Amino acid sequence: MDLKLNSKPQMLWLSSVQPDQSFQMDGLRGLVEICWSTNWRQAQAETEQKFFPVILIELTDHVDEDCWQYLASLRIDLPLTVVMVLVRQPDFNLISLAIHRIKPWRILEGKMSLTDLQGHLSEAFSEHQQILSQKSVLERVKQQNRRLEEMTLNLEGLIRDRTEDLNRSKVETEQNVRKMSRLVHFVNEVNGLMSPEELLLTLLHEAKVFHKLSEVILAVAGGPSEARADLRLIYGRGQRVYVKQGNNMWDPSSRIRVDTKEDSLYLANEFGRPFSKVLAFPIQLDRPGVSAILFFEHSFDGNEVEAFIGFMAQRVQTLSLALDRSLLEQELRRESLIWEQTFDGIEDPVAIIDKNWQLLRANRHFTAELVPGRSCFEHFAGRQAVCLNCPLDQERLSLQAAHSLVKRGDLAYEVYSDPIQLRENRAVAFVNHYVDVSLQQKLQGQMIQNEKMVAIGHLAGHIAHELNNPLTGIQSLSQLMRAELPKDSELAEDLFEVEKAALRSQKIINNLLSFARRQEGGSQECFDLNGLIESTLPFLKTAMTSYRCDIDLAPTALKIRGDSQLLQQVVFNLINNACQAMDGEGRLDIATRVIDSKKPQDSRSWVELKIKDSGPGIPPHLLQTIFEPFFTTKGEGQGTGLGLSLSRDIIGKMGGEIRVESRLGEGAQFSISLPLEERV
Amino acid sequence: MKILIVDDEAIVRRSLRRAAEHRGHEAIEAEGGQQGLQLWCQESPDLVFLDVLMPDLSGPEVLSRLGEKKGPAKVILISAYAGDYDSGAAQQMGADLFLPKPFADIFKVIDLAEKMVNRV
Numbered sequence: 001m002d003l004k005l006n007s008k009p010q011m012l013w014l015s016s017v018q019p020d021q022s023f024q025m026d027g028l029r030g031l032v033e034i035c036w037s038t039n040w041r042q043a044q045a046e047t048e049q050k051f052f053p054v055i056l057i058e059l060t061d062h063v064d065e066d067c068w069q070y071l072a073s074l075r076i077d078l079p080l081t082v083v084m085v086l087v088r089q090p091d092f093n094l095i096s097l098a099i100h101r102i103k104p105w106r107i108l109e110g111k112m113s114l115t116d117l118q119g120h121l122s123e124a125f126s127e128h129q130q131i132l133s134q135k136s137v138l139e140r141v142k143q144q145n146r147r148l149e150e151m152t153l154n155l156e157g158l159i160r161d162r163t164e165d166l167n168r169s170k171v172e173t174e175q176n177v178r179k180m181s182r183l184v185h186f187v188n189e190v191n192g193l194m195s196p197e198e199l200l201l202t203l204l205h206e207a208k209v210f211h212k213l214s215e216v217i218l219a220v221a222g223g224p225s226e227a228r229a230d231l232r233l234i235y236g237r238g239q240r241v242y243v244k245q246g247n248n249m250w251d252p253s254s255r256i257r258v259d260t261k262e263d264s265l266y267l268a269n270e271f272g273r274p275f276s277k278v279l280a281f282p283i284q285l286d287r288p289g290v291s292a293i294l295f296f297e298h299s300f301d302g303n304e305v306e307a308f309i310g311f312m313a314q315r316v317q318t319l320s321l322a323l324d325r326s327l328l329e330q331e332l333r334r335e336s337l338i339w340e341q342t343f344d345g346i347e348d349p350v351a352i353i354d355k356n357w358q359l360l361r362a363n364r365h366f367t368a369e370l371v372p373g374r375s376c377f378e379h380f381a382g383r384q385a386v387c388l389n390c391p392l393d394q395e396r397l398s399l400q401a402a403h404s405l406v407k408r409g410d411l412a413y414e415v416y417s418d419p420i421q422l423r424e425n426r427a428v429a430f431v432n433h434y435v436d437v438s439l440q441q442k443l444q445g446q447m448i449q450n451e452k453m454v455a456i457g458h459l460a461g462h463i464a465h466e467l468n469n470p471l472t473g474i475q476s477l478s479q480l481m482r483a484e485l486p487k488d489s490e491l492a493e494d495l496f497e498v499e500k501a502a503l504r505s506q507k508i509i510n511n512l513l514s515f516a517r518r519q520e521g522g523s524q525e526c527f528d529l530n531g532l533i534e535s536t537l538p539f540l541k542t543a544m545t546s547y548r549c550d551i552d553l554a555p556t557a558l559k560i561r562g563d564s565q566l567l568q569q570v571v572f573n574l575i576n577n578a579c580q581a582m583d584g585e586g587r588l589d590i591a592t593r594v595i596d597s598k599k600p601q602d603s604r605s606w607v608e609l610k611i612k613d614s615g616p617g618i619p620p621h622l623l624q625t626i627f628e629p630f631f632t633t634k635g636e637g638q639g640t641g642l643g644l645s646l647s648r649d650i651i652g653k654m655g656g657e658i659r660v661e662s663r664l665g666e667g668a669q670f671s672i673s674l675p676l677e678e679r680v
Numbered sequence: 681m682k683i684l685i686v687d688d689e690a691i692v693r694r695s696l697r698r699a700a701e702h703r704g705h706e707a708i709e710a711e712g713g714q715q716g717l718q719l720w721c722q723e724s725p726d727l728v729f730l731d732v733l734m735p736d737l738s739g740p741e742v743l744s745r746l747g748e749k750k751g752p753a754k755v756i757l758i759s760a761y762a763g764d765y766d767s768g769a770a771q772q773m774g775a776d777l778f779l780p781k782p783f784a785d786i787f788k789v790i791d792l793a794e795k796m797v798n799r800v
Contacts, residue, residue, distance in 0.1 A: 464760065465733070466760075468780075469689040469692055469781060475784075475786070476692075476698075476786035477695050479785060479786045480699055480702060480786060484702070503784075
């Protein structure tokens with residue numbers, strides 16, 4: 001340390017020797033302020049009054065024990081003071097004593113120049129400064145340790161307090177959580193319930209912690225339609241709930257009432273037994289015209305009443321919501337039941353279908369059982385694909401009401417389909433109404449056929465009349481000329497040919513007339529199938545022109561019984577169909593034969609007519625439906641034929657049957673078998 | 681035998697007249713009902729071929745107009761409308777026979793007419 005910069009440092013110089021004798025003190029006085037002590041007692045007095053950073057002890061040989069003790073005490077009493085010992089004489093004993101007893105910082109030995117002494121002093125002062133700073137650091141560390149200790153202590157207390165708090169609140173929280181979870185459970189329970197009875201049962205279950213609760217009664221009055229007539233008292237205890245019809249209305253005030261006489265009296269009147277203490281919780285309902293109340297018969301004392309009211313206060317809103325919903329649902333169920341019954345009561349099938357043909361709802365005439373996820377066509381027609389002519393096909397795009405004729409097995413339905421929106425912003429659905437028009441269609445078909453035949457009859461009659469007159473001339477004049485000519489002349493022979501041609505023409509006209517003439521009531525004549533075919537073929541000549549025809553009729557007449565005109569129409573249509581199917585070229589086989597019954601119990605013989613074409617054949621999926629009414633593959637106006645269903649009816653009435661065999665690309669063969677009337 | 685042929689079809693009249701003349705009978709033609717009625721009264725024929733459907737007056741109408749003036753003449757109704765009448769119906773209307781046109785054999789028709797007239 002640079003002593004010059006500070007105010008002069010102080011030091012104590014203890015020496016029995018006069019300094020003047022030893023050093024030129026003037027040289028030191030400029031640096032330090034020296035306090036001289038010539039004996040240890042004086043030095044003690046000085047050090048007690050004043051602090052000296054440095055003490056220099058000059059030892060001489062006569063040091064008594066008291067002085068030694070004083071000097072030894074310096075190190076302990078003045079720990080901040082740097083103690084130096086100066087021994088001018090080289091006295092080993094003295095030095096070792098000094099080291100041993102005083103334990104000085106430094107021992108200065110022998111004669112010493114002023115400069116040396118100045119250096120030692122300067123070092124001693126720096127040592128003091130170091131000690132000082134060490135001490136202050138130590139002090140600070142100590143202080144900080146103390147503060148740390150304090151803080152630690154505080155923290156522990158805090159933690160202890162907090163832990164206690166936490167423990168306390170944990171219990172509370174757990175209780176609250178338990179309460180809340182029970183409440184939540186209750187709310188959930190109640191939300192899933194449907195009927196007021198179930199609601200009461202749940203409430204009973206919840207309230208079973210309140211042992212002093214005896215009977216719980218839920219009274220519900222009024223309804224949308226029956227007004228006040230419907231007053232139900234739902235009551236129970238434990239696990240069972242009962243319902244009885246109430247007679248009178250309770251006190252309608254909306255306050256929670258504790259043990260009022262009126263409520264006890266009311267219940268006593270309704271139940272025919274005394275009620276002592278009754279808590280009444282009116283339930284606020286949104287439904288107009290409906291009110292509800294909960295009565296609790298109990299034997300609570302003051303605190304328990306409060307606890308119970310608290311318990312109920314948490315639940316009464318949930319209950320009222322649930323009851324509201326439950327009543328609404330009951331009403332909706334009742335309403336929807338009415339609609340469902342109305343829906344089911346409609347004799348025609350009715351269904352609601354979405355735009356992907358999924359069946360949403362249907363009445364029982366549509367399907368006995370609605371399988372969700374199944375389409376309308378699966379339900380209604382047992383089909384795997386959309387019905388032919390489904391009105392939805394056009395309607396789902398245009399959203400315009402549509403109707404069309406759809407088949408279901410042998411029946412035909414006119415389907416009226418209207419788009420509806422079941423809910424706002426929901427996809428459109430379609431209400432389909434199915435009207436069975438099978439009979440109408442059948443009658444219409446028969447009527448058309450009859451009218452057609454009547455028209456043909458008129459036409460045929462007219463043609464016959466127009467042709468018969470010239471034919472009379474041709475035939476008669478030929479005969480006349482032949483009579484006037486020599487028998488073997490060429491001309492006579494020519495005229496004979498003319499006559500034959502006229503005869504054939506006449507026959508064709510007669511056949512046409514009988515074909516067209518429909519006998520009312522259906523005749524039951526006996527006729528020859530071969531003859532019928534022969535008389536029919538001339539009408540089909542133009543239709544058959546371009547085909548190779550192989551006609552192989554049984555050699556004998558095939559007598560059958562029935563309406564020959566109708567059968568002729570069937571044969572005509574089958575041959576005509578075969579020709580139309582071939583479209584241009586092909587081969588037509590017509591054959592008749594007698595077949596004996598294969599069944600042992602049936603001794604009858606049968607006549608079989610086969611009409612086979614080499615057309616494209618009938619697709620397998622159409623083979624099933626080809627005999628069904630209203631089946632046609634022909635365009636509108638082209639299906640002028642009898643229709644295979646009518647053909648099947650005609651054959652059926654004659655006791656026979658008609659079958660079809662066909663493979664795609666290999667043509668089709670229709671076989672008619674009829675019972676043989678007599679063998680010729 | 682005098683035969684009156686009432687038919688609006690010329691070729692039918694001609695056929696019947698030629699066949700009748702071939703057998704040596706006298707034949708008169710009437711082109712319609714009115715003319716037929718007139719000739720019937722004028723000529724008093726032994727036999728009349730009377731067509732059913734004619735534009736002015738039909739065969740049955742001619743018969744009903746004649747009434748008692750029909751005389752002894754035998755009447756054969758002829759028609760190209762097959763199935764219109766049968767001989768029973770023809771007789772009810774005052775005719776003796778019904779024959780559909782065309783005739784299978786014109787000479788057999790004349791034979792039939794001769795038999796009917798000669799039977800009397």
